Amino acid sequence: MCCPPILEGPLAEADARQLADLLKVLADSARLRLLSLIAARPGGEACACELIEPLGLSQPTVSHHLKVLTTAGLLHREQRGVWAYFRVEPEQLAGIREALTVTN
């Protein structure tokens, strides 16, 4: 699970790189909107097919962003027939929040 709190002592370079890589995945408005659209669906789950129109992006672009989010552990992907279904993985977001905790 990502990552040690950045304000609780000097961050090692490897930990800083790991957290930076994860933040880079989040630092994209289309990907943030995808997470938010999926979470807002009934049951917190969405088919890739339901995400193309509200986002206003092409299907390959949406698929690419979904893949990046899934690889980073921010989405869970489940194949059902032709379509893949996605839900937000709260643990990975919680890990990022913990890393950004302000203690003093």
Added chain:
Amino acid sequence: MCCPPILEGPLAEADARQLADLLKVLADSARLRLLSLIAARPGGEACACELIEPLGLSQPTVSHHLKVLTTAGLLHREQRGVWAYFRVEPEQLAGIREALTVTN
């Protein structure tokens, strides 16, 4: 203060862009290490001159990163004589954490 929670309803494009821009500032290992080095100093404050050696980067590079962090509201900068002193602005980090809150 940045930004609405991403998992509490579909995120507007402007809000998504604002949060993405702020996350881009954080999504850099040198900048994460700078925040962590500054917070770890006695009194949570550091002179720019104290940050060059532990980071192992050139002075212009460190100055650039400090400027980006300050412009984004993640650092507070105070000029004293020749040197600038920096401290972490906890409110901006807290805003990011809130935006990434998982409610369900």
